[in-house]
Amino acid sequence: MxxxxxxxxxxxxxxxxxxxxxxxxxxxxxxxxxxxxxxxxxxxxxxxxxxxxxxxxxxxxxxxxxxxxxxxxxxxxxxxxxxxxxxxxxxxxxxxxxxxxxxxxxxxxxxxxxxxxxxxxxxxxxxxxxxxxxxxxxxxxxSCEPDRRPSDFIAVSTGFLDRLISRSPQSFETLRQSGKIRVLGSQALQLCYVASGRLRANLSVEAKLWDDVAGALVASESGMRYSSPVFDIGKPINIIDPDKHLFSVSAEPELLEQLEDLMSLLY
The missing domain is CATH 3.30.540.10 (Fructose-1,6-Bisphosphatase, subunit A, domain 1)
Incomplete structure (x- = not known):
C-alpha cells in the first residue's frame, strides 16, 4: 500500500x-x-x-x-x-x-x-x-527533538518487576539511576508516552503482540526505539501466537542498549 x-x-x-x-x-x-x-x-x-x-x-x-x-x-x-x-x-x-x-x-x-x-x-x-x-x-x-526535555520516568510492567527482583535484584539500582519507576498498567499507552516524551522508557516482560503492535510503530516513527527478541517492528510477522511474551523495551535511543542488556537477564 x-x-x-x-x-x-x-x-x-x-x-x-x-x-x-x-x-x-x-x-x-x-x-x-x-x-x-x-x-x-x-x-x-x-x-x-x-x-x-x-x-x-x-x-x-x-x-x-x-x-x-x-x-x-x-x-x-x-x-x-x-x-x-x-x-x-x-x-x-x-x-x-x-x-x-x-x-x-x-x-x-x-x-x-x-x-x-x-x-x-x-x-x-x-x-x-x-x-x-x-x-x-x-x-x-x-518526534524526539534534541532540545526536548527528557522525562524523569521509566514505566515497567508487574511481570518485569517480578522477574527482576527474583533473578537480578541488584540490577534494580542500575535501572533506578536512569529515572523514577512507574507501573501504569496500559502497555499501548505507555509506548505512546515514550513516543511523546512523557516517559523516558518502557519495559515489559509479559506484553503480547496485541499489546505492543500499534504502540511500537508510534514509538518507532517518533524517533524513539523499540526492541523485542521475538518481534522486530521492521520485519514481517508470519504467525500470531497469543501466548508469546515479547520482553519488549522502548526507550530514548541513547538508553536502549543499556535497557536491552538489562532485559536480557530476564529471558
Missing part, C-alpha cells in the same frame, strides 16, 4: 475511534460484568462490546482483510492484510477505576506493521503513525 492509501485508512480509522469512545461511554454507564481470565487478569463486557464494534466496522469497510482481536485470539497465520486489535488496553485499570486505558488498532501488510492508532479513552488523546510517514498526537507530528 502507498503512503497515501495508508494515510487515507488512518484518517478513516478516526471515525472508528470516535464510535468506540461512544460505545465505551454508553457501556460503562450500565452494569459491567467482569470475568477472570487468569490470575490478576480480567475481561469485561465492555471489552467484548468494543471488540464486536471495531471488528464489525473493519470487516464492513475491508471485507477481504483479516481482522484479529485479543479476546478469543488463537495461534494462526496472517493474511496478506491483517488488522490486530486490543479493544480495551488497561482492563485492570478500568476494573479498579484507575483512569488510564484505551484502544489499540494496527494494520499489517505482508506481516509488516504499516499503520497504527491508539486512543486514550479518558483524556481523548489519539496517537497514530504510518510506516515511514511519522507519528502524530492529536493530528500534530511528534
Amino acid at each position: 502507498t503512503i497515501a492509501e495508508l494515510n487515507q485508512a488512518r484518517d478513516w480509522l478516526r471515525s472508528v475511534i470516535s464510535g468506540s469512545r461512544k460505545i465505551f461511554d454508553e457501556a460503562s454507564a450500565s452494569d459491567v460484568a467482569i470475568h477472570a481470565k487468569g490470575r490478576q487478569d480480567f475481561v469485561t463486557t465492555i471489552d467484548h462490546c468494543l471488540q464486536d464494534y471495531v471488528v464489525g466496522r473493519l470487516s464492513e469497510r475491508f471485507p477481504a482483510h483479516q481482522v484479529l482481536a485479543e479476546e478469543g485470539a488463537k495461534l494462526q497465520a496472517l493474511a496478506e492484510v491483517a488488522w490486530i486489535i486490543d479493544p480495551l488496553d488497561g482492563t485492570m485499570n478500568f476494573v479498579n477505576s484507575i483512569p488510564l486505558y484505551g484502544i489499540s488498532i494496527a494494520m499489517l501488510v505482508d506481516g509488516v506493521v504499516e499503520m497504527a492508532t491508539v486512543c486514550d479513552f479518558v483524556h481523548g488523546d489519539i496517537f497514530d503513525a504510518v510506516r515511514n510517514g511519522g507519528a502524530r498526537l492529536n493530528g500534530r507530528a511528534i
Whole structure:
C-alpha cells in the first residue's frame, strides 16, 4: 500500500475511534460484568462490546482483510492484510477505576506493521503513525527533538518487576539511576508516552503482540526505539501466537542498549 492509501485508512480509522469512545461511554454507564481470565487478569463486557464494534466496522469497510482481536485470539497465520486489535488496553485499570486505558488498532501488510492508532479513552488523546510517514498526537507530528526535555520516568510492567527482583535484584539500582519507576498498567499507552516524551522508557516482560503492535510503530516513527527478541517492528510477522511474551523495551535511543542488556537477564 502507498503512503497515501495508508494515510487515507488512518484518517478513516478516526471515525472508528470516535464510535468506540461512544460505545465505551454508553457501556460503562450500565452494569459491567467482569470475568477472570487468569490470575490478576480480567475481561469485561465492555471489552467484548468494543471488540464486536471495531471488528464489525473493519470487516464492513475491508471485507477481504483479516481482522484479529485479543479476546478469543488463537495461534494462526496472517493474511496478506491483517488488522490486530486490543479493544480495551488497561482492563485492570478500568476494573479498579484507575483512569488510564484505551484502544489499540494496527494494520499489517505482508506481516509488516504499516499503520497504527491508539486512543486514550479518558483524556481523548489519539496517537497514530504510518510506516515511514511519522507519528502524530492529536493530528500534530511528534518526534524526539534534541532540545526536548527528557522525562524523569521509566514505566515497567508487574511481570518485569517480578522477574527482576527474583533473578537480578541488584540490577534494580542500575535501572533506578536512569529515572523514577512507574507501573501504569496500559502497555499501548505507555509506548505512546515514550513516543511523546512523557516517559523516558518502557519495559515489559509479559506484553503480547496485541499489546505492543500499534504502540511500537508510534514509538518507532517518533524517533524513539523499540526492541523485542521475538518481534522486530521492521520485519514481517508470519504467525500470531497469543501466548508469546515479547520482553519488549522502548526507550530514548541513547538508553536502549543499556535497557536491552538489562532485559536480557530476564529471558
